[in-house]
Each structure stands twice: as C-alpha cells, then as structure tokens.
Amino acid sequence: MFLSELYRYPVKSAQAQRLQASPVGLLGLQGDRRWMVVEEENGRFLTQRAWPQLGQLRASEDDSGQLLLQAPGQAALGVPVPFADQALRGVTIWRDTLRVPDAGDAAAAWLSELLGKAVRLVHCPEQRARYLPSGYGLNSDRAAFPDGFPLSLIGQGSLDELNRRIGRPLEMLRFRPNLVVQGAAPFAEDGWKRIRIGSLEFRVLKPSVRCIFTTIDPATGERSADREPMATLRTFREKEGNVLFGQNLAVDGSGQLEVGMEVEILE
Known part of the structure; x- marks a missing residue:
C-alpha cells in the first residue's frame, strides 16, 4: 500500500x-483549512452546502507567505497572515465557538463581492486551534x-x-x-x-x-x-x-x- x-x-x-x-x-x-469565511453579522462559518460560489475560490500561498485569493471575474488579492492576537473575532463552526484573528477589510470586501453577502475572512493560528x-x-x-x-x-x-x-x-x-x-x-x-x-x-x-x-x-x-x-x-x-x-x-x-x-x- x-x-x-x-x-x-x-x-x-x-x-x-x-x-x-x-x-x-x-x-x-501545513496550511490546510487554516482560513475560513464567516458571516459578518454573527461569525457563523459558510460552506458550499449553502454557498456554492465558494467552489470558485482558489486559494494558495504566494512567494511572500501571503494567502493569494483568486476567482473568475475578480482581480487576485494577497492577504497577509494576521498576528495571533490581532482584531480577534468570535466565530462559530458547528458546535464550537472560538476567537480568532480577522484578516482585514480588503479580504472581507473581496469575498463579499464573490458571495454577494457581507462576510469576513478569519485565520486560525496554532495557539488558537480547537480541541x-x-x-x-x-x-x-x-x-x-x-x-x-x-x-x-x-x-x-x-x-x-x-x-x-x-x-x-x-x-x-x-x-x-x-x-x-x-x-x-x-x-x-x-x-x-x-x-x-x-x-x-x-x-x-x-x-x-x-x-x-x-x-x-x-x-x-x-x-x-x-x-x-x-x-x-x-x-x-x-x-x-x-x-x-x-x-x-x-x-x-x-x-x-x-x-x-x-x-x-x-x-
């Protein structure tokens, strides 16, 4: 095998x-599911189950270590990795709630345009990971x-x-x-x-x-x-x-x- x-x-x-x-x-x-899109108003996570547009989203790490976001019809966007204690946002994923860094307004605007909904992008540093x-x-x-x-x-x-x-x-x-x-x-x-x-x-x-x-x-x-x-x-x-x-x-x-x-x- x-x-x-x-x-x-x-x-x-x-x-x-x-x-x-x-x-x-x-x-x-390394780098697997360290980022997540959440609703702006309540921090609840979004998936393709209800938001199939997420299937158009290509994400990768560029040469500088930033997250590179790409989707049809939108200019690519580089998103710096936020500091572990920067702009913490409460988010919910299934039954878990945690506070993790928000990736900033530029990423939020880019993803909100893609989905047609007010959303934020958050990051999970190792020290804030879930049980x-x-x-x-x-x-x-x-x-x-x-x-x-x-x-x-x-x-x-x-x-x-x-x-x-x-x-x-x-x-x-x-x-x-x-x-x-x-x-x-x-x-x-x-x-x-x-x-x-x-x-x-x-x-x-x-x-x-x-x-x-x-x-x-x-x-x-x-x-x-x-x-x-x-x-x-x-x-x-x-x-x-x-x-x-x-x-x-x-x-x-x-x-x-x-x-x-x-x-x-x-x-």
Missing part, C-alpha cells in the same frame, strides 16, 4: 490543492477549521467500489480527503487503528460522516440530479442515521509526507 494522493484546502470549503509533498504536524497538513470532539483523540490533539479532525483519509479501493455500485466514476475530491491510499481492499480503512506513513504514525479516530456536500461536482459546482453518491452510500454505508465514508486521523509528532510513501498498518 502507498500514499497515492495528497490534498489540502487552504480556505475551508474552497478549491483543493493537489500536492506532491507536504509538512504535517499537530493541525494536519477535537469530546471522546476522540488525546488532550493534546487540535484542529484548525476542518469539520472536526486534523486529517482525513480514504482508500482508493473504497471509491472504486462505490463507483462500481453507482455505475459511473465520481471524483475523489467530492469527499475532500487529505490522504488517499492505494493498494488496500475496499473499506479496509474501517478496521485500521494505527498506521505508519514514512516515519510518521497516525491514529485512526473515527469514520467520516458524509452529507449533501458530496453531491456537488467539484469541477462545475453543480449538484447531481440523482443525488449521487449519497443515494448509493445510504444503501450500504449508513449506520445509526449517519452515512460513513473514509476515516478521520491525528498524527503523532511532525514530519514530511510525500506521494508514493509506503503505508503500513500497525494496528
């Missing part, structure tokens, strides 16, 4: 970046702005089996994983507890719960008329009302991941 794909999502719910290598540490892949959901992981584990966990993994075999059942190929990016593993049987990751990739050990914490987000085509932003892949997943991957696909992970220590690294099951 080997690591076949690596993805990060600099802004939560915006476009993915496919990587060949990445540092990884407490908050997952994981109660009952999972270690007290030392943290996450920035993913739904709950610092890393997600899907076996390529699991997607291949799902696509076989659906009858057409759907993209891995519908599920927005960080790590894709090739060479394992379909849904083998359900039984993993600890794995090693390169020199790093990862703890498998819980299955990933899926939602309507997966029905959005990552290339076009359009929803599947037949509600796939959720319709098929519900026929064989539903447990206690939740549709499960992939696994959430935390890493012990820090290091470097590269596509092609061997994946070893430790437990």
